[in-house]
Amino acid sequence: MLDQIQGLHHVTSMARDARTNNRFFTDTLGLRRVKKTVNFDAPDVYHLYYADEFGTPGSVMTYFPFPNIGKGRPGAGEVGTTAFSVPQGSLDWWAIRLADKGAAPVEAQETFGEKRLFFRGPDGEGFALVETAGDDRAPWTGGGVGEDTAIRGFHSVALRLREGAQTAELLTFMGYRPVDSSGAVTRFAIPDGNGADVVDIETLPGTPFAGLGAGSVHHVAFAVEDRAKQLEVRKAIADTGYQVTPVIDRDYFWAIYFRTPGGVLFEVSTNEPGFARDEDQAHLGEALKLPTQHAHLRDYLEKNLVPLES
Ligand code: ZN
Numbered sequence: 001m002l003d004q005i006q007g008l009h010h011v012t013s014m015a016r017d018a019r020t021n022n023r024f025f026t027d028t029l030g031l032r033r034v035k036k037t038v039n040f041d042a043p044d045v046y047h048l049y050y051a052d053e054f055g056t057p058g059s060v061m062t063y064f065p066f067p068n069i070g071k072g073r074p075g076a077g078e079v080g081t082t083a084f085s086v087p088q089g090s091l092d093w094w095a096i097r098l099a100d101k102g103a104a105p106v107e108a109q110e111t112f113g114e115k116r117l118f119f120r121g122p123d124g125e126g127f128a129l130v131e132t133a134g135d136d137r138a139p140w141t142g143g144g145v146g147e148d149t150a151i152r153g154f155h156s157v158a159l160r161l162r163e164g165a166q167t168a169e170l171l172t173f174m175g176y177r178p179v180d181s182s183g184a185v186t187r188f189a190i191p192d193g194n195g196a197d198v199v200d201i202e203t204l205p206g207t208p209f210a211g212l213g214a215g216s217v218h219h220v221a222f223a224v225e226d227r228a229k230q231l232e233v234r235k236a237i238a239d240t241g242y243q244v245t246p247v248i249d250r251d252y253f254w255a256i257y258f259r260t261p262g263g264v265l266f267e268v269s270t271n272e273p274g275f276a277r278d279e280d281q282a283h284l285g286e287a288l289k290l291p292t293q294h295a296h297l298r299d300y301l302e303k304n305l306v307p308l309e310s
Contacts, residue, residue: 002175004233007193008154009223009253009269010049010060011082013125014072016214018046018065020122022308025050025061028101029084030145033285034275035252036308038301039064043294046305052153053140055252055275055284057223058196059153064218067306071124072216076207077263079217080160083116083128085135085195090149091117094129097145112180112187123215130155137195156198157220158185159264160210164203166261171199173240174222174233194223201262209263219257221267227254233268251291252277286310 015021025031025048034055039045045067051060061082074080086094091108098106098119107118109128116130132155139150161167168178168186176188176199188199210216224230230247234256238244244258253269260266278289288305290298 001173002233002236004224004229005175005190005268006223006225006271007058007190008157008196008199009057009221009267009271010062011079011154011157011220012062012064012218012267013082014069014212014214014216014218015063015065015121015123016067016069016071017122018048018067018306019308021063021065022048024101024103024122025063026143026309028098028103030140030143030150031059031061032140032143033308034060035285035289036287037251037289037291038294038305040250040291040294042066043290043297043301044304048308049252049275049285051140051275052138052151053142054281056137056153056194057253057269057271058194059137059151061154066214070213072213073208073211074124074126074160074215075210076160076162076204078160078210079157079220079264080202081118081126081128081158081200082217083130083155083157083198085132085137085152085155086129086150087135087148087152088131088133091115091129091131093149111185112182121215125215125217128155135195152195154196156187156196156200157217158200158202159262160202160204160207161262161264162203162205162207162209163262164201167264168201170260171201173236196223219265219267221255221269224268224270226270226272230254230256230268230270237268251289 035049
């Protein structure tokens with residue numbers, strides 16, 4: 001069993017409209033946009049990163065807003081719900097906030113002894129805010145959400161699968177332990193993690209597979225400290241028979257990818273070098289940053305990418 005993985009690193013999803021997406025995460029949810037860059041493979045599409053003040057692994061929600069793409073079709077083989085951790089006692093405030101900002105429908109739930117609010121993002125994606133005791137991660141409060149209510153980072157992702165056993169085995173190999181189960185959901189947690197410690201597997205046999213589009217999670221990334229740990233994980237995962245990509249430089253972290261038995265794309269990413277690599281910490285996410293290979297497109301992209309509110 002591996003011991004290098006520290007919990008979630010980031011979650012990457014697809015959206016239809018960059019401005020709506022930016023407003024939802026920075027205004028409604030009060031996260032900090034920590035990077036404004038472009039898709040490596042489609043540089044005329046933004047890659048937007050929302051997180052805490054620093055872009056700490058375990059807090060980073062990223063989006064590819066593809067103008068005019070069709071809506072995703074929810075189903076099996078994807079992340080169904082991405083959950084954020086909020087302080088105990090804050091959900092009444094959040095219910096009003098979300099309603100005021102038009103993020104209804106909001107449904108109060110209780111799962112595994114935790115209170116949560118389920119709601120949908122602008123493209124129909126499933127989100128939850130979960131009241132978490134003792135989450136000491138520092139929140140970003142520059143987005144108009146105060147210290148006593150602000151998001152601390154991810155709580156969990158829930159994988160919606162037709163068949164969960166092989167993915168459960170994989171998570172266990174990655175260092176996760178089964179900690180609870182309720183109905184169709186088994187909860188896994190990483191010991192001594194970065195705070196974004198939980199992965200739920202929801203097993204729904206016979207559910208049609210999801211169709212990728214706006215509102216779909218594209219992949220979920222797990223955190224390792226550095227490139228040496230990443231190579232250890234890469235070798236171990238490949239040795240168990242998975243097809244793992246080579247290490248890819250994503251400018252703010254190094255990444256490897258592999259497809260899991262239930263259909264979800266996993267990534268393992270390094271905590272290094274981080275989002276202050278190419279701009280000042282005080283001004284993260286303000287300027288358009290371009291990967292080196294797309295730097296020559298700056299004039300074109302600055303004219304053609306839709307301007308975002310700050
Ligand atoms: Zn990624």
